[in-house]
Amino acid sequence: MLHRPAHARPARLALAIAIASASLSLATTAKAEEETAPPSAFTVSGSAAIVSDYRLRGVSQSNNGFAIQAGVTVAHQSGFYAGAWGSNLAGWGTFGGPNLEVDLIGGYKKTVGPATIDAGLTWYMYPGGANKTDYAEPFVKVSTTVGPVSMLGGVAYAPKQQALGKWYNSGASAATGIYDHPGAKMDNLYLWGDVNGGVPHTPVNLKAHLGYSKGNSGLGPNGTSVAPSGQYLDWMLGAEVVLGRFVLGVSYVDTNITKADRDHLSPNFTKFQTAGGDSISSGRAVFSATVNF
Numbered sequence: 001m002l003h004r005p006a007h008a009r010p011a012r013l014a015l016a017i018a019i020a021s022a023s024l025s026l027a028t029t030a031k032a033e034e035e036t037a038p039p040s041a042f043t044v045s046g047s048a049a050i051v052s053d054y055r056l057r058g059v060s061q062s063n064n065g066f067a068i069q070a071g072v073t074v075a076h077q078s079g080f081y082a083g084a085w086g087s088n089l090a091g092w093g094t095f096g097g098p099n100l101e102v103d104l105i106g107g108y109k110k111t112v113g114p115a116t117i118d119a120g121l122t123w124y125m126y127p128g129g130a131n132k133t134d135y136a137e138p139f140v141k142v143s144t145t146v147g148p149v150s151m152l153g154g155v156a157y158a159p160k161q162q163a164l165g166k167w168y169n170s171g172a173s174a175a176t177g178i179y180d181h182p183g184a185k186m187d188n189l190y191l192w193g194d195v196n197g198g199v200p201h202t203p204v205n206l207k208a209h210l211g212y213s214k215g216n217s218g219l220g221p222n223g224t225s226v227a228p229s230g231q232y233l234d235w236m237l238g239a240e241v242v243l244g245r246f247v248l249g250v251s252y253v254d255t256n257i258t259k260a261d262r263d264h265l266s267p268n269f270t271k272f273q274t275a276g277g278d279s280i281s282s283g284r285a286v287f288s289a290t291v292n293f
Helices: 008-036 171-176 259-265
Strands: 042-051 067-076 080-088 100-112 115-125 135-146 149-161 186-198 204-214 231-243 246-255 284-292
Antiparallel strands (some): 067 080, 115 135, 204 231
């Protein structure tokens, strides 16, 4: 039997220690470089959700039915950002094609003292749908936090565009398929306020919303209106349970659009009522499940 020289063992041990030390040194250096590396100038965030009803300013865009929604935003450290958000549509919100709404959003956000100012533009698109339905809507939002409560006020004003125009005087006119005012253009104003607050020592967040719309009292080129009845209020009271990236929510959404207002837009506005007779602008509980990333 051959025997290794006794001095070979200490040499091997020394070599192993040297290799381990070098590896540890490289790992430590890499970690230090990673920790000291400047953060990326861009951040990406988004969400995906399923909701029991897609309500836009109090009015259902999914015929009081379920909708799948998702969005993504890319923000730069300078304050500029851009994003996209989409949802399926049905009923009053049907625009033809695949019945999809895709919103392109861009803006600039800056904190000034205790307030954050967010100014930008939303482009509402309905890919493959009816012509002359896309429109642009600039907005300004101001938000602040007082203790556990967050507050936001906003104004969105869409200048005169064909998609917002009063092409039909009423639902009866729309039923004939003959425009009363083809090519008409109108503007649209939306004012709103939001309040959110967490319940101490719980994952529960309470929220409330109040909005005011003023615009086309008839129907646009696609037989709908961003401001049904011309002007109305919408409101919401709700609660959310935040479980890490997952958020489960329930809210009660309603408007002050009256039966007379709905009748004026009939059959376009009322023919999409559910079998139970609920209007797409009447009070309704809306459930949601969202994952944020």
